[in-house]
Amino acid sequence: MLAHEMTSEVVASTGWFLEHAWLIPVIPAIAFVLIIFFGKKMPMKGSELGVLSMLSSLVFSGGAAWQWIQRVNSVVDGAHEAVVEGAHHAAPYVQPVIHEWTWWQSGGFHFGIGHHIDGLALTLLVVVAFISSLVQIYSLEYLRGDRRYTHFFAALTLFSAGMLCMVLAPNMVQLILGWEIMGLCSFMLIGHWWEEEANSRAALKAFFTVRVGDMGLLIGTAILFFSANNWTQKNLGVSGFNISGLSAWAMSGEASQSALTWGAVALFIACIGKSGQFPLHTWLPDAMAGPTPVSSLLHSSTMVVAGVFLVARLYPIFWEGMKIGDTNINFIVLIGGITIVIAALLAFVQHDIKKVLAYSTVSQLGYMMMGLGAGAWLPAVFHIFTHAFFKACLFLSAGSVSHSGSHHSFDMKKDMGGLAKKMPITATTWIISTLALAGVFPLAGFFSKDEIIDNVGYGGYNAFMIVGLTGAFLTAAYMTRATYLTFFGEARGAAAGIHHDAHDAHDAHAAVDTHNSHDTHVVDSHDAHADHGPHESPKLITVPLMILAALALTAGLSNATPFGESWERFKKYVEPGSEYVMVGSETADEHGAADEHGAEVVEIAAASMSVASEEKVTKEGCAVVAPEAGMVCYFPTVSHAPFKWSKAALSLIIVALGLVSSWLFCVQYYTRRNKRLVGLTERNKVLRGGYTFLWNKYYLDELYEKVIVRSIAHPIAKAAYWVNQNILDGIVNGAGKVSRRLAGWVYRNIDQRVVDGAVNGSGAAARGTGGALRPVQSGKVNQYGALLFSAAAIGALILVIINT
Amino acid sequence: MLTTQFLLLGAVLFCIGVYGVLARKNAVMVLMSIELILNSVNINLLAFSVRHGSVDGNTFALYVIAIAAAEVGVGLAMVLLIYRNRRTIALDDLSEMKG
Secondary structure: OHHHHHHOOOOOOOOHHHHOOOHHHHHHHHHHHHHHHHHHHOOOOOHHHHHHHHHHHHHHHHHHHHHHHHHHHHHHHHHHHHOOOOOOOOOOOOOOEEEEEEEEEEOOEEEEEEEEEOHHHHHHHHHHHHHHHHHHHHHHHHOOOOOOHHHHHHHHHHHHHHHHHHHOOOEHHHHHHHHHHHHHHHHHHHOOOOOOHHHHHHHHHHHHHHHHHHHHHHHHHHHHHHHHHHHHHHHOOOOOOEHHHHHHHHHOOOOOHHHHHHHHHHHHHHHHHHOOOOOOOOHHHHHHHOOHHHHHHHHHOOOOHHHHHHHHHOHHHHHHHOOOOOOOOOHHHHHHHHHHHHHHHHHHHOOEHHHHHHHHHHHHHHHHHHHHHOOOHHHHHHHHHHHHHHHHHHHHHHHHHHHHHOOOOOEHHHHOOOOOOOOHHHHHHHHHHHHHHHOOOOOHHHHHHHHHHHHHHHOOOHHHHHHHHHHHHHHHHHHHHHHHHHHOOOOOHHHHOOOOOOOOOOOHHHHHHHHHOOOHHHHHHHHHHHHHOOOOOOHHHHHHHHHHHHHHHHHHHHEOHHHOHHHEHHHHHOOOOOOOEEOOHHHHHHOOOOHHHHHHHHHHHHHHHHHOOOOOHHHOOOOOOOOOOOEEOOOOOOOOOOOOHHHHHHHHHHHHHHHHHHHHHHHHHHHOOOOOOOOHHHHOHHHHHHHHHHHOHHHHHHHHHHHHHHHHHHHHHHHHHHHHHHHHHHHHHHHHHHHHHHHHHHHHHHHHHHHHHHHHHHHHHHHHHHHHHHHHOOOOHHHHHHHHHHHHHHHHHHHHHHHO | OHHHHHHHHHHHHHHHHHHHHHHOOEHHHHHHHHHHHHHHHHHHHHHHHHHHOOOHHHHHHHHHHHHHHHHHHHHHHHHHHHHHHHOOOEHHHOOOOOO
16 A cells, blocks of 8 residues: 555656657758758858757757656656665666657558657767767868768768667667668768778778678567567557567567577677677778768767667567576677677787777677676666767877878878877877776776676676676777877877878878868868978867867766765666566556556565565566566666675776786887897797787688688679570570561561551541542531431431330 | 410421521521521420429520520621621632532
8 A cells, every 4th residue: 555655656757858859860860951952052061050960969868868867766766755665676667758650551560750768768869969969070170171071961960860760769660770871871981082992892891791780680670570569569559660569578478489589699690790799890990991080970989889779779688588697608798708809909910090999999899798798788888878988089089190190191100109299189188088998997988897897797707707807908908009109109100290102002091181182271281281290180179089088087977886876877867677567557657647557566576575585686576587467577687796896906907907018018119129029920930820810800801702702702603694694695595586587477467467458448448438428518508507407307206206 | 275385486486497597598697597496495495394383494595595695696706707708698608618
């Protein structure tokens, strides 16, 4: 009866921004159309539309996030007051704000378009809108004078629209829509300077590699739809595309295990492609061929986290399909773990600063996947959040270096070094972000990455905790190497003011020069380079950098586990609660009349609690005990590792070791040219082999292009050629001969005789009748009148005779 | 009955009209004969209207009068133009449409 009173108070608040969240992707989509049609005539060539639309999306998502916090507070506080006397209680499930309009309907089969707003969607919405806004502002300067300036902003805006559309998708169809818009736009943006062949190849590679994974998305969606549709229609009245419907189905205990497993595997293959996981990560470093702002947007907060987002969004399916709660190794955690290490190792042998960052991104995505695979949902989502800030900052810093410091080169070994003095702001923001990425204590990366490692171990995946710690060491080491090569040591090449006209052939980014030098504006700035070498970038570049660096410093505090429960805002506002939800309580809730149902919910929850042992409450509730009839679960009960300074200290020491050892090595190797270290890879066979292996990226590209593509595509091409030459041509030639003969016969017999005969005959017949009827047309009116009246008289006579 | 006499009058008028149309050479006379035919029809309509006690016939007669007026207008205009061009309105001379 206590419950009876309290649930009436648990009325989730809502608000204008939450109800109208669908506007967030629609605004940039409209801006895209306007830029395409009117952009070139606008004073700033359409870029102002892009920036404005992203800023308004940011305002809308910020408003929605604020109202979501109110909503969670209203629910949590209401529930809290009620269970003061009860012991533990599963975290209350805050109903997401879902609006769906029918998009397509045929028979009993329909799907909608709309929005599904909850903590996860809002986290991504805010991050995407925020990073997109900053990247667009940065691009105003970075791409000034580019020949396809307007198109660049159009594609960038549409890209953000695609990501936002995907993030708030209430069903799989809209999710696929956003997913594919992003795929298309990434192709356009990576191949922005397509005149250079390497760039268009990179764009194609990105598109096709991701497409390999996309097959999994379609197959997975189909599997889940056909297995879930009956259940969701019966129990929730929604189609099998609906995301919350799918979640509830997966947690219901009535779902077929094989459908869940295969659906999860198929969807995860899509995530492997999109999020650059091993073995489909090869497109991601090549995608650096695009302009730096594109790299920053694609590889920090949008495109590549789409896969991670998909896993996080449909987490119940992966949880049940992969048995995440019960095993200590599964597909997701394995792929994530492999990705962390192989990508981090590759980052050591890169000369291109952006490729270091690309492999770093791949490696960090591995962390997120590993976290999700091991049940550390919240840390993984939090890592998406923090990673977006410091990785965007790193990419934009690299862009700033190439823009103003190294004469549009990205080669750390040839054109950089000693830039810290020349570009103090860029260097500072880079170093802050590097430390954040490495996971140094008060910075953003520590709170998310350490939590992932910690929770992976806590979830029983001990082997992968060691992988995570190894990854942390490697991350610290390769980032130190990149920092040292770029900002410290002696200046080399362009950084020292030396211009070498012929860039290396493989250096696709040199293309920037050749394209831009057509435009007078950029020629000016090039002259400036020639005058006084490297210098600090203008405000439009440094201000976004400073904002991002400030967030890289502080973003981690939004879920600072070490400081206690009150600091864990992400846990409160983003993680869905795992309590049982009464079917249909959603609508009842809004009218504040959920008393009866709500009471039942709590009673059942309380019943399960009494069985629970005090400390392992997590072993009860959703995902452990299937919900009873009329109840659904939307999220599994995930465990949270209690924070211990001893464990954090271990990872901090490892990070410090990575930083220091790498620094010492760099000083010895690159500046002092220590005799024992330099040339070690040439002298030592094992090291040389390892270096060659890494330099060739584990020969994966060769495997794909030379083995798989050749073994599949070449025989197909050969067979197709043979079929073409022998069979198709034979058929075509034979058909030609036969038809020529047939045509001759038809001409002689049918055309000449039948057709022409008919035509001539009808002409002759017409002439004959004409001649016969000529006398009738005398031209005399009286005669015509006589004919008329006699005909009428005859007609009248006939009528009279018939009627009598 | 009275209506029979009306019908007889109509029939006589009709015959006179038909004769005029067939026998007259003057175009204006032909038009006038057509008027006679139309008016004989009007008389028929009114006769039947009276016999059946409804106003349908009266209504039709009104329509016929209106149409007859229009027809005469058009016909006389044509006759006038023919006279201007040919200086004659004898129908026998107008046989350009001979096949």
